[in-house]
Amino acid sequence: MNKVRVRFAPSPTGSLHIGGARTALFNWLFARHHHGAFVLRIDDTDTERSTEASYKEILTAMGWLGLDWDEGPEKGGQFGPYLQSQRLELYRREAARLLNEGKAYLCYCTVEELAERRRQAQAEGRPPMYDRRCRYLTPADRTRLEQEGRQPVIRLAVPETGTTVVKDLIRGDVAFENATIDDFIIFKSNGMPTYNFATVVDDHLMQISHIIRAEEHLSNTPKQILVYQALAYELPAFAHVPMILAPDRSKLSKRHGATSVEEYRDEGYLPEAIINYLALLGWSPEGEEEIIPLEEIIEQFSLERVSKNAAIYDTKKLTWINGHYLREGNLDRITRLALPFLQAKGLLPDPLPEKDYNHVRSVIAAVRDRVKTLAEVADAASYFFTDVTSYEEKGIRKHFTRPGAAALLDEARERLAALPEFNARAAEEAYRSLAEGKGISTGQLFHPTRLAISGRTMGPGLFEIMELLGRETVLARLDRAARWIRENLA
Numbered sequence: 390m391n392k393v394r395v396r397f398a399p400s401p402t403g404s405l406h407i408g409g410a411r412t413a414l415f416n417w418l419f420a421r422h423h424h425g426a427f428v429l430r431i432d433d434t435d436t437e438r439s440t441e442a443s444y445k446e447i448l449t450a451m452g453w454l455g456l457d458w459d460e461g462p463e464k465g466g467q468f469g470p471y472l473q474s475q476r477l478e479l480y481r482r483e484a485a486r487l488l489n490e491g492k493a494y495l496c497y498c499t500v501e502e503l504a505e506r507r508r509q510a511q512a513e514g515r516p517p518m519y520d521r522r523c524r525y526l527t528p529a530d531r532t533r534l535e536q537e538g539r540q541p542v543i544r545l546a547v548p549e550t551g552t553t554v555v556k557d558l559i560r561g562d563v564a565f566e567n568a569t570i571d572d573f574i575i576f577k578s579n580g581m582p583t584y585n586f587a588t589v590v591d592d593h594l595m596q597i598s599h600i601i602r603a604e605e606h607l608s609n610t611p612k613q614i615l616v617y618q619a620l621a622y623e624l625p626a627f628a629h630v631p632m633i634l635a636p637d638r639s640k641l642s643k644r645h646g647a648t649s650v651e652e653y654r655d656e657g658y659l660p661e662a663i664i665n666y667l668a669l670l671g672w673s674p675e676g677e678e679e680i681i682p683l684e685e686i687i688e689q690f691s692l693e694r695v696s697k698n699a700a701i702y703d704t705k706k707l708t709w710i711n712g713h714y715l716r717e718g719n720l721d722r723i724t725r726l727a728l729p730f731l732q733a734k735g736l737l738p739d740p741l742p743e744k745d746y747n748h749v750r751s752v753i754a755a756v757r758d759r760v761k762t763l764a765e766v767a768d769a770a771s772y773f774f775t776d777v778t779s780y781e782e783k784g785i786r787k788h789f790t791r792p793g794a795a796a797l798l799d800e801a802r803e804r805l806a807a808l809p810e811f812n813a814r815a816a817e818e819a820y821r822s823l824a825e826g827k828g829i830s831t832g833q834l835f836h837p838t839r840l841a842i843s844g845r846t847m848g849p850g851l852f853e854i855m856e857l858l859g860r861e862t863v864l865a866r867l868d869r870a871a872r873w874i875r876e877n878l879a
Contacts, residue, residue: 393425404649429461657763841870
């Protein structure tokens with residue numbers, strides 16, 4: 390195989406959608422597997438919808454995911470510039486060549502005229518295609534139309550017979566009858582190229598070897614092949630990856646949850662979890678494992694293992710994978726990533742004093758086994774940094790309404806207050822001794838205590854919580870809970 394060069398070419402008209410991220414990932418994996426180049430190119434020729442904010446969001450999202458590009462914005466490269474809006478002269482040059490060679494022509498039909506012809510064709514049961522009337526204009530016709538002030542577009546002269554075949558590396562050969570393809574516009578009247586023209590010129594000039602993109606672009610591919618042929622460019626290889634559908638097999642949308650990379654980041658997902666999950670959307674690894682280190686994904690990745698069938702997006706599975714990476718990730722890194730979530734809830738100051746870091750780190754170590762996102766870390770850790778002012782209703786019914794619950798908390802408090810040294814081991818020994826002395830199960834003592842000091846019925850180990858809170862806080866919370874029981878449940 391010659392040098393692999395692939396590209397991802399998003400439009401800066403919104404955030405990086407999870408589907409776009411999957412396309413970028415597959416290109417990146419293919420490039421890394423073959424030791425090739427991954428190019429980032431920005432398709433910003435839609436001047437009305439493209440924004441600088443969206444452009445920056447895309448770069449930020451790509452960087453956050455770790456999808457580093459070898460050529461592109463902020464990196465440069467020998468085939469730049471990498472923003473299409475800065476490459477207009479290249480498109481104009483190639484369009485002029487097609488006009489001179491008779492492979493494209495000026496079309497003076499107005500938007501209103503085209504709309505009326507489409508309406509008439511539909512009414513007569515004909516395909517609403519352009520009728521090619523400007524394809525055979527005489528010089529006199531063109532002069533007359535220009536004198537009317539009409540601003541022409543440029544259309545490609547599509548062969549009226551024959552077949553255009555897309556040789557797809559995933560789907561096999563897909564044939565399109567040329568008679569069903571319009572003489573489509575390659576340059577608009579505002580002087581901007583269309584997508585199907587600009588992307589061909591760029592992919593050729595940037596020496597892109599493989600076009601790996603979403604299935605919804607398959608219908609564009611025969612038009613692009615016709616442009617390649619008209620320009621006498623060598624064809625790249627094409628591969629159209631399967632669509633991503635919601636669990637109900639509808640198009641993935643906001644109603645199914647977050648859809649952009651930024652939203653998942655802000656909800657507390659880790660980039661490595663998103664990468665791991667997206668890799669499994671349409672691609673099958675060699676084994677049955679679903680948690681796969683990135684190095685192994687790169688080593689195994691091939692287009693031969695990409696499915697033709699739509700991939701079903703399952704947020705629950707992504708969340709499960711995210712939980713794994715939260716549990717197994719480097720604790721200092723997870724702590725740094727969790728800090729903004731804790732600070733956003735007002736649990737910690739910003740910036741965090743250096744002297745408090747080790748305590749926060751220990752709290753996160755204690756809670757991360759039971760959470761799935763960084764946002765859940767903040768919720769699970771909240772009672773370590775703020776007073777407990779309420780108790781879970783189900784815990785109240787189950788543990789605080791037992792006869793003698795307040796007195797039992799009082800006794801536990803006294804045992805803890807009397808300990809020479811306060812730590813998890815000493816607290817556990819004191820509790821087990823108290824339970825044995827009273828002839829009750831440890832659960833009858835442990836559960837109301839957990840509720841008293843955390844406000845919750847679930848969480849890390851009880852005595853780990855105690856040690857992290859410290860004796861003073863634990864005693865105060867036991868006092869408060871016993872008082873609350875007497876005042877509210879007596």
